[in-house]
Amino acid sequence: MKLGRLNHVGVATPSIAASVETYRTLLGADAIGAPFDLPAQGVKVCFVNAPNTQIELIEPYDETSPIAGFLKKNPAGGQHHVCFEVPDIHAAVAHLTANGATVLGSPRIGAHGTPIVFVHPKDFGGMLVELMEEPKGAH
Numbered sequence: 001m002k003l004g005r006l007n008h009v010g011v012a013t014p015s016i017a018a019s020v021e022t023y024r025t026l027l028g029a030d031a032i033g034a035p036f037d038l039p040a041q042g043v044k045v046c047f048v049n050a051p052n053t054q055i056e057l058i059e060p061y062d063e064t065s066p067i068a069g070f071l072k073k074n075p076a077g078g079q080h081h082v083c084f085e086v087p088d089i090h091a092a093v094a095h096l097t098a099n100g101a102t103v104l105g106s107p108r109i110g111a112h113g114t115p116i117v118f119v120h121p122k123d124f125g126g127m128l129v130e131l132m133e134e135p136k137g138a139h
């Protein structure tokens with residue numbers, strides 16, 4: 001297991017369109033991707049690019065979305081997860097499990113096209129952590 005780069009900060013929002021406008025107007029964000037649907041993950045996604053990382057805006061795809069409960073508790077949205085890259089997702093899962101962490105489900109393909117998993121917030125002082133296998137040859 002080796003901790004890699006901070007890939008993105010996930011931000012849950014009830015409206016990607018409204019959030020994009022906020023990032024443009026208040027922060028001068030000018031490198032914003034097109035929103036797209038990721039029904040397999042239960043979210044709509046839009047990346048706001050900063051020079052050293054990305055903000056991942058996520059809006060529920062439908063009422064079964066894994067972020068539905070979070071938005072019920074935080075109707076205006078808020079910081080939802082941080083995502084770190086790892087060289088080998090299966091090695092990371094094995095390491096976390098062996099050390100008593102609660103890995104939520106099995107690796108599945110995320111928004112960057114590589115496998116991701118989530119680790120329960122109770123293992124990180126209340127912060128939901130996403131691990132993402134780094135794209136081959138990326139760094």
Ligand SMILES: CC[C@@H](C(=O)O)C(=O)SCCNC(=O)CCNC(=O)[C@H](O)C(C)(C)COP(=O)(O)OP(=O)(O)OC[C@H]1O[C@@H](n2cnc3c(N)ncnc32)[C@H](O)[C@@H]1OP(=O)(O)O
Binds near residue numbers: 068112
């Ligand atoms: C765009 C695709 C992909 C990518 O490629 O980047 C993504 O990022 S998808 C992002 C959305 N997907 C996920 O979040 C999947 C993993 N999440 C889950 O499995 C669940 O959301 C959860 C973390 C298990 C929480 O389940 P939920 O049913 O919403 O809430 P609970 O009531 O069971 O919560 C238990 C406990 O955890 C606290 N909590 C919940 N969400 C968060 C959060 N985002 N950050 C910090 N803490 C969180 C919740 O408040 C409860 O705390 P207690 O009340 O103290 O028990």
Ligand SMILES: [Co+2]
Binds near residue numbers: 008010056083
């Ligand atoms: Co994410």
